Amino acid sequence: MQAVYDRLVAVLTDKFQVAASDIGPDISLSDLEFDSLAVVELYVTLQEDWNVELEEDDSAAEMTLKKFAESVELQLRAAPSPTGQGAGR
């Protein structure tokens, strides 16, 4: 879980230019002013990172980052052959 959460934080700061000081486990994507397209962009980015298909959760924007990371972690475990962090583009 921690690895997924850390990767999520890295993507939010590096790609989406979110200030690290604004990010925390109890903060939601909505708190970070992510709209629905930004949430999709985040999913697409994470899918490329892990080279797995992730089911987009309709309520992702309202989840805390901790919950979001847990949701992704569950899907990564269920994926047939995840290639690990950093795979893909």
Added chain:
Amino acid sequence: MTEHQPTAVISGIGSCLPPRVLSNEEVTRRGALDTTDAWIRTRTGIARRHQAEAGTSTADLAVAAGRAALRSGRAQADLVLLATTTPDRRCPGTAPEIAHRLGLGPVPAFDLAAVCSGFVYGLAVATGLLRSGLCARPLVIGAETYSTIIDPLDRDTAVIFGDGAGAVLLRSGDRDEPGAVQAFDLGSDGTGSDLIAIAAGGSRHPDTAGPVGRDTRYFRMRGREVYGQAVRRMTDSSLAVLRQLHWAPESIGAFIGHQANQRILNSVADRIGIAARHRFGNIREVGNTAAASIPLALAATVARQAVLPGTRSLFTAFGGGLTWGSVALHWPEAVPHTNAPETRMTASPAPRTHHKETRCKPSTTVS
């Protein structure tokens, strides 16, 4: 294609935008939409779009853009291919009437339905027909009047789409020439056929079955799912066509993506590895014009001489179907022309010998 085979070369470029411009405020007010100009600009990159007047059809825009492309290319066409989602009538195809109104005689003419990918598909088909010897100067037109299929009360689509037409005239030429088409990648995935659709009006839900509600009568798009598909498909297709040619992404000097949404365009170009200075388009001014979007962006970019003719270029598109396609080419050196819509005098087709048409103003060079 091998090095020594001739290929299609873009020798003429034409465009037509209806004179009426709709601001974001007007679209919002008309549909009583719960949105603002700032929201639309931030979310889509669109500031305004053009809308055809009532009674102006897709053919009226296509004839104007086609005539402009013929003037730009200083030649007549011997085949007309119309890519559109919004034909004048469900039957027959609109292209034969366009060919007639352009005075081209009994040339082959047909419509192609690949929604927003239609122009790239059309360019591929026309290139194939040219290379087969079936034609020598095909005219490929992307023309749309989405204002006739968009629900003004639907925030997801009403703010995005606009009307317009763009056209290119092709001729046979050498692969090294400016405007020379180099390679294509095309694809489709029918499992996503419900993501972008008009439910009624076809054989599955014929108009003759009785009245239908807004959700089935109008164009609908599941935006969030489309976003993810569009990003992945256009990125993968672009990389596939570049691989065919052994062109490195950083060697591309001009990139035009289907003008769907600025954020999709940015996302795709970032993933391919196209520098911001090499990305071109006009979504801010015209919105998403579906099959017309790439030729309209091409015409606008050529008109301001933003790219050196012969530059390695990449166009990519994604649309309903789902369909997608990419083309690699050399940037053309044709001087684009633009025309106002050529509205027919009569609402229904007149007998051929009595056919009348008016032109609003003569062809002019895009400024």
